[in-house]
Amino acid sequence: MRRTSKVYAGLAAITVAVISVIMAVGAAPAGAAVGGSGPYPADYETSASLANHTIFRPQTLPSERLPIVVWGNGGCSANGLSQGNFLREIASHGFLAIANGAPNGSGSTNAQMLTQSIDWAVAENSRQGSKYYNRLDTSRVAVAGFSCGGLEAYAVSNDPRVTTTVIFSSGLLNDADDYQLRRLTKPIAYFVGGPSDIAYPNAMDDWGKLPAGLPAFMGNLNVGHGGTYDQPNGGEFGRVAVLYLTWRLKGDTSAGANFVGADCGLCRSQWTVQQKNLTLDGGAPPTTPPPTTPPPTTPPPTDPPTTPPPGGAACTAVYSVQDQWNGGFVATVAVTAGTTALTGWRVTLTLPGGASVSSLWNGVASGTSGTITVANQSYNGRLTAGQATSFGFQGTGNGGGTTATCTGS
Structure with missing residues (x-):
């Protein structure tokens, strides 16, 4: 959103x-x-x-x-x-x-x-x-x-x-x-x-x-x-x-x-x-090669919640790397409500060692490295059943291997 x-x-x-x-x-x-x-x-x-x-x-x-x-x-x-x-x-x-x-x-x-x-x-x-x-x-x-x-x-x-x-x-x-x-x-x-x-x-x-x-x-x-x-x-x-x-x-x-x-x-x-996807005219490649094993476009969460957490409504979070370069990356997280409408959501991200968040949009973050939480903004917390929104961030290090789980309210 x-x-x-x-x-x-x-x-x-x-x-x-x-x-x-x-x-x-x-x-x-x-x-x-x-x-x-x-x-x-x-x-x-x-x-x-x-x-x-x-x-x-x-x-x-x-x-x-x-x-x-x-x-x-x-x-x-x-x-x-x-x-x-x-x-x-x-x-x-x-x-x-x-x-x-x-x-x-x-x-x-x-x-x-x-x-x-x-x-x-x-x-x-x-x-x-x-x-x-x-x-x-x-x-x-x-x-x-x-x-x-x-x-x-x-x-x-x-x-x-x-x-x-x-x-x-x-x-x-x-x-x-x-x-x-x-x-x-x-x-x-x-x-x-x-x-x-x-x-x-x-x-x-x-x-x-x-x-x-x-x-x-x-x-x-x-x-x-x-x-x-x-x-x-x-x-x-x-x-x-x-x-x-x-x-x-x-x-x-x-x-x-x-x-x-x-x-x-x-x-x-x-x-x-x-x-x-930038090259100089004539096809000269960038000086930095792509990652040896680029992350998949839309890797599934490692442990998606299968049942609503106690006191909350079910939601899913799907993490994907949009761009990766030497020393940094841009990623997005798609948040989707389950069969119950949400009044708010919270995503837990576990970043790999050496990775950290430098800026984030469409969410409110707690922490910058290791395990961090991202809560909804005032304008994207209410979701009807099955409705999706997203947030994104720019980070340092390698964005591959990050896991994401979601809880709703």
Whole structure:
């Protein structure tokens, strides 16, 4: 069961309100000056043929074709300058970045606006007389967004023109939307603000549900939900976004080395990194081989309860390792009520020697190593007969061999 935070759900309104205040006092727009740290100083513009969007591009178009990045703003804000510093930085490295919303626009955006951005770029690339005629690489398209904008990105990630999806501090709010994860076929990357990020539980829930075999990267920087978008050149989030897009949209394997393998560039930084099915272009394998004996996808509990415990209702807990790398793992535990409804549940986990829990979501843990207990949160304790929920955690060491048992009330 996914955590749907009322605070997270209300973030869009808060973000839009803050932007409105800034506009009211006449603050200079974030993208008003030419800049960025890349070789092509960038600016923004608008187009009559793409209403309610803001287009970030190198001021002087380079000879190389520009890959395309379409962007959903935080709060689904219709101010296309909401993450102006960040998007201008991306454009300065040789990309065309199109944000939903007009410069200093008001109101809200929707996912269809991202599709409109792709349509417009493809059309301009083929239109004689356009400044972008044969100047865009329409075979390399990233759909991306921050917070509410990340939800917009998910919604159109199945567009066949999309090369990669990039989710910034966001995660699906409802389990009913998990079909958007199941239909993913192109590489995806997450850049999240760490456990203090209000979107962290939802992002990690999505991470655990990605299709098997999908190339995926997860990076957490403990800066909270606001990220670093407003810092000069988008701060650290701007830096890693450029590296990821340079790898995925330009085929630069030196940039890709920041994301692949146990000795990746971000692995040796303040980022907390997880990887799935990642190889550099050309098929070079990660530097860390998979575990010699990988744990089965859904190992059964060693000793599942067969009868209701005294004073409690029956439930089962099924533990599975979602991802294992050298020195760490991500696991989920599916909790299912038996023939009697539950008002609460408690899972006992016995971890192998050397393994410990570093962060946990959708549950309340007691202890971090050896035998620990995880109780339900307030929002996922009540289960009807046969109903299931889940919690997950990131750990250090090897996740294989953990056992799980469940008691209910």
